[in-house]
Amino acid sequence: MLPCADVHWKLLPAISREIAVGMGKAGVPQNKIASSLGTTSAAVSQYLSGKRGGGKLGTATKEACGLLAKKIASGRVKGERINSELAKIIVIAKGSKLGKGDPCAICMSH
Numbered sequence: 001m002l003p004c005a006d007v008h009w010k011l012l013p014a015i016s017r018e019i020a021v022g023m024g025k026a027g028v029p030q031n032k033i034a035s036s037l038g039t040t041s042a043a044v045s046q047y048l049s050g051k052r053g054g055g056k057l058g059t060a061t062k063e064a065c066g067l068l069a070k071k072i073a074s075g076r077v078k079g080e081r082i083n084s085e086l087a088k089i090i091v092i093a094k095g096s097k098l099g100k101g102d103p104c105a106i107c108m109s110h
Contacts, residue, residue: 007090010055015065015089017053020044022069036072036082061093 016037023033030048034041046052057065068085071077077085 007094011090011093012086013047013053014055014057015053015061015086015093016043017047017050018057018062018065019069019072020047020053022066023073024048026070026073028073036078038082057093061089064089064092 016039019037020033023036024030028036030041030044034044037044043052068077068082068089071085072082
């Protein structure tokens with residue numbers, strides 16, 4: 001199981017990259033992607049160029065990221081609900097034993 005630090009430094013950037021790329025493909029402007037993900041346009045630029053978020057994600061996680069990107073781009077998922085959906089993607093990425101001995105507050109709440 002990934003420790004909390006790995007979630008923060010490796011998994012979340014890779015997930016954010018996948019979502020940013022998906023939103024970019026849907027025609028969402030970079031500043032809107034940044035606003036939706038709670039980051040800066042510079043960070044989104046690095047996600048889109050491959051300079052940030054280079055961690056490897058499994059197929060199911062990539063599919064979940066793509067689906068969330070489409071939902072955000074269409075306006076079906078907004079605000080705090082994005083965080084809830086991100087937490088669900090972390091669950092997918094980490095596997096079924098989530099929460100056992102993991103102190104991460106994000107993971108423990110879902």
